[in-house]
Amino acid sequence: MAESALSMEGMNAVVDSCGDPPSTPCSASKDGCQTGGEDAHLESLLKDLGLTTEYYTKKLSLSTILEINEKTTTDEPAKCKSDLPWYFLKKLMMGNVTARNLKCASVCESRCDDTSVNTELDFDDLLDSPDSGDVLNPLDIITALFLCSDGFVQQELALKMSLCQFSVPLLLPNCDTNHCTLMLWAMRDIVKKYRPQNLSESKGFTEERIVVSELPMISFVRLGECSLSKSEILNKLLSNSQQYHDTFVHHDMDCGDSLRRISNGVTEITWYLPCGNRNMDVFSQPVAVANLRGDIASFETQYSFLCQTSAAVFVFFDDLKSEFNLLPNKDHKAQIFLVGNHQNKNFNFDAVKEVATNLGLKKDNIIIKTKKMNDADFVKSLRKTVIDVVEKSEMKMSIEQMVVVAREFGISVDEDSPECQAGKQNADAITAEIQDILKYKEDQLPLQGEIWKELTRLEKEEFRLKKLGSENIETYKSDLQIQKSKLRKKQNSYDISTAMTRFITAISSQGIERCYFLKWMRMNLDNVSRIKLSGLREQYKEKCKNSENKEEIKEIDRQLSNSSLGTEHFFREMGQIYEASLCLPETQESRRQLQHLPKLCAQLLLDGFPVELVDGDASNIPLRWVSDVLSQLSDLVSPKNKILVVTVLGVQSTGKSTLLNTMFGVQFAVSSGRCTRGAFMLLIKINEDVKRLLNCDFMVIIDTEGLKSPELAQLDNSHEHDNELATLVVGLSDITIINIAMENSTEMKDILQIVVHAFLRMKEVGKHPKCQFVHQNVSDVSAHEKNSRDRKLFLEQLNEMTQAAAKMEKKEENKKFTDVMEYNPDTGNWYIPGLWNGNPPMAPVNTGYSEAVFDLKKNIIQLLGRCESSANNIMEFKEWMTSLWNAVKHENFIFSFRNSLVADAYMKLCTEFNKWEWEFKKEMYTWVIDAETKISNFGTVAANSETSDMSELLTSLKSEASALLSSKETKLQQNLTEYFKQTEGHVYLVEGHKEEFSNSAKTLRKEMERSVFNQLTTAADIRQGMTEIDRIKENHKKEIEKAVCDLIDRCRKKKVQMTDTELDKEFNKMWSKTLKKLSFSEQKTTDVFTRVSKCLRANVGHKGSHACQLLDEKTLKDCGIQPFKYAGSFKRFADKVISLFNFKSHTMAVQEMSDSIIDACTKFVAERMERKTNYHDTYIQEILHMIDAKLHNNQDLKTDIEFEVSLKQHICGFAARQFQKMHEDFIQVNDPYRCLIKNKDKFCADFKDVFQERDQCQKKAEEFTNQCLKPAVEDFVNRHLGTDIVGEMLTIQTFSVRSSFQYSLLLDLLTKNKFEGYQSYSRSYESYAKKWILEQIKKTFSSSSTMFKFEDQHLKTCISRINDAINKARTGNSSDLKTFVEDICKELGDKLVISQDALGNFMILNKADQKQFAKWLTASVDDMTKDLREKFEKSGIEMKLKHLSVQPENELFTRVVGCGKQCPFCASPCDAGSKVHDQHWASLHRPKGLGGCNYLFTGKLTTDICSSSVASDGHFISSATNYKLHPYKEYRKMYPDWDIRPDVSSQASDYWKYVMAKYNGTFAKAYDAKPADIPAAWKKITTKEAKQSLKVSFSIK
Ligand SMILES: Nc1nc2c(ncn2[C@@H]2O[C@H](COP(=O)(O)OP(=O)(O)OP(=O)(O)O)[C@@H](O)[C@H]2O)c(=O)[nH]1
């Protein structure tokens, strides 16, 4: 269609179909209605387009058209007229050349619908055309949009239109006011690159802002009506033979035939630019081509303007009226050409002749399309004329120069707005000064030059310690810090340069002026550096093809960097000024003056300007600056601060920036050669309508510098830089686009390596970015199908890379790419055809490119919507950036990574888990209390179990316990699963710990089970042992009772009054007689030593015969008498060596461990003793278990079997001794004879009462209460109080998680500020911690009445149970007192343990009346309550703690001590929150000198901190290394379960540095060493900073 010439008839038909009145015979009526009398054409059209007056007056802004909304990703065509402008904008912004095909879908649809309904053929219908009211001319829409847009949108429109090779408006009229504007500003941003003929030899090219290029302009206008389609002929004129392109909208395009309502008078311009190839170029010189829409008769101003600015004006006409004055003023500069169509019936040759003569035109100036000519011939002749003109004409003018002409004709210029002018002035003032770029940068932007690079080097060196040498690490680090602060000082010594002052003032201006300023800056700077840069870039590209020119490439690269100057350099300088100012005292004026800079920059980000994240030249992020900008940004948008991040990565110059620009309509710097440096970020607003879908308020796009091929990377060591950059941006992004140009697949491979590495690192630190691979320049439509084999290959490569990367990071478990991330080859790959359709510079953007990018965009937005984790907010983004970059600065990323978000998530998980764990434990504790009660009451009147066999009871209780434990464990696991299902709180970051916690739950259950079973067995055995004694006692009592009864009978028979003395005498007689009759078999005591020996043998026995032999060498009775001393039985020599190597000596370490074990066991024994029960084997088994666990925990400390046996013997020895005593005491206390004797007085009293028939009720009631109930109640309270205390303590922050505990403990030390505290903390962490916990408990409960509240609560429960039982027994029909009491006991049997002995004593000689007794009982229970309450209230906390069955400090300690492991270097406790974990880590390491280590030769305490050492090239020596030197960096080979992370902030250990600096002398004295050489920087640390560092280390908010 495009190539075929249109016949006149065809055109008429089209016109008719437009609904023009039939009287208008030809197409010229196109602009007929323009001058009609109707008012406000513009307004009505705008209304049709839905562009309300608001848009016209306020103007569309870039942020409006760039925001992501519902329409962004719909494929739906425009439905109504008001959709059209947006549809056009959307397509144009993506560089789609079909953007001008603007038709409402409803129009086509209604047609289709009609025909489908009509079954009968209706031929009339064929001639019907859609209602013209529904169609709008594309030119109208474009004009309307220009009229409704602000300068920046206009610029963007013009830019994108020129990319599509569309003509752009040169003169924009307002059809209502007939006023015209020269669109100079709008075209300012168009830069064109071409090769004119004279450069074709040298392969040089010209790259210029088109508005300043002085070009001949050829204008095409129409006079009256014309049957030739001027625009179409122009399109043909400009197209070369292979490719026709619609530069101008013409009637034969979609809706191009519909009435133009506002766009007559528009003068469009386009450029023909040669590529330097004679065969392809239409014109060998660049030409500007202008096209005036409408009849020159109506648009004289425009016509006159063109006559003054063009080299030639071609006037198209049909019917030339001689009277028309073609030349508005005489001294026009343009040649005039008349172009007529002889094929038209109105063509009047005479008139032409007349006019030509009048104007003095030559024959050449008249071009007639003769009857024989077809369009092609005609175009050819026209082209020839144009070439002629261009070659001969002297008339060349740039658009900038046209301003003067425009003013003459009253045409306004868009650049004249005051804001634009102000912006220009400000920008010019700065850029006018620039002569030599390099020098300018040195003078005006000095802070970012060498100083900043040196700072970067120091910063990295601080972490990498490459040049450490033999120097002491901490001194070295401290020196680096001092050097850094010197550099900052130097930065501060510069006054802010004039350029920067101007720059800051200018960007402080408000609103649009600031935008104009920045745009002007950008363009000016671009102009300044372009000439130099574009040449260099070209050279660079050329040279890169052949990597042999290494030196040259390096040189060019350096020059490129030196000669580039953009706004980013000014912002960079601002960042440095700001960062340096932070080193000034807070009060200093100059510092305060600069505090607003981050906010300024944040506002710019919000306005859509890109901000430099990574400075590509220095290869560093100014962290403080960027962080503060982001914080300000967060404040500005709060609470709408959720963001999603999209990044692009790929080889250099593969069109990454172009891709992002096309996708989002943004303006990242694009050019050939190396141009993006570092990484830039930019914000795009998300419209309300899709916010819910995407769950974010902004999208952040990050454009990055291209990754270099390894050959190039070698040159400047940029391999590291690329790796750093990739790791950072991948870590920041939700989606990473990996851009791959298909041409260079080898390069691709290397780049993939970097990228895969970055992904692996992210996986390891818990972040899960998604990725999309984009393959560029794949033109085939069926690329996706065809490439399925390639994709397989691609995946194989990815797998290969993964393995390689995994090996490097020592994370070999990652074998496939899909292990690293979720990736599907079918949905994760995109094929995008080449950008240009044809040969630049005349090539428009390929529609296929634009469409493919659109598909990608849709997909990316969908993917973002599906991001499982709720979007990050800006502050979290900041947090990630900081921790990623800090980790990047280390060599070993994964092990250096620390992130407070991860730490927070971990802490939350620990807190939750701890809560569940405590619920579990508490429930089990309560259950055990009840079970023990059941066992204790077994076989007594209080028993209420069915079985009479103890072992049966025990079995049933055990199975009950197992069932309960199982259900509790399941609940725990469920909680855990549920926890990881939630989307809040970044739980995905700690997904890696799930297994750990699940295992902890299992372990918890196992431990609980062991302990519960032990308790049950012990209780049962002890109860069993008591049964026999109870029976004996019972018999004795019966005998006594019988004897007493006999005595009473005898006495009564005497029938004489007997005095008390006489009665006593009688009783005594009877007592001795009866006792003689009774047989008292001596209660046998067990030999506890034998029992313990057996247990010990069982424990050690399986360790081999040698162990048993060792056991035999010593009898237990001889053990545990002397304090345990570890002699260091082996490698004594090595031990000495090691003590020289500033390492804690092995002997000392073993002794310390032994002491701590002995300490714990002693405590355990003491607790048992306190309970005054009988001995049981489980006790000693428990102790051996403890020892084994501790030894296991200290495996690193290599010890031998001799040691183990002797330690166990020692402990078992003293334990056995204690237990023996306890056992004997127990036997004594419960000895039937003794018990009987003890009660003699009581029996005597009872005897007298009965004899004298006194009322016993009150007395007995009191006795029952005090002897039976009271102890039981007290026991009940004591059993429960322990758990209550723990529960209460756990509500305190300090005990919620390990890290809080550590924090509080250390903070307390700092507050107390006593050397002794630090010393005992360093000497024995465990015992210090235990003591401290007890202190905390006492502190918590001494000041509050909480403890009493708990006691009172339990008391109340008991009392109400007792009263209930009494009442129940009363109403029941107990026949006598005995059953009455038994009923009560039975009722209480499941809660209270009532002493059988006491009960027996109570029942003897009890003749009390049941009813009376009951009455008195209630009263005495009341009294008891009062008594007990008083006692509880009065008794001190220490007393109370002694009697608890659950020891709160133990419970709390096991919770906060964690796994109990200590750092193999500095002995800092492991901070992992779960019970079971295979990696131990400490949040805070400390100088080894604090543990007493000193240097070999100097004898000075060491300042080395392991978190620094592991990053250095130093070596260590220890028993684990077999006393050989081993590199610190590979400490994991020796301590594979330790994860010692380098000090990321380099402030983390400030706490300990502070302590060491402060107590250096005291420590030295205590360790009998010389004081350490404290690095200078340590001495500067303040208490406040020390506190702050604690907070940071333990992630405390
Ligand atoms: N032929 C062709 N040229 C392209 C294509 N995509 C981009 N370009 C051109 O390649 C040049 C470089 O494009 P950029 O977008 O700056 O490339 P980049 O990857 O961002 O470059 P760096 O940031 O320097 O690594 C520009 O001149 C683009 O017009 C493409 O698909 N085909």
Ligand SMILES: [Mg+2]
């Ligand atoms: Mg780029």
Ligand SMILES: [Zn+2]
């Ligand atoms: Zn350590």
Ligand SMILES: [Zn+2]
């Ligand atoms: Zn641990």
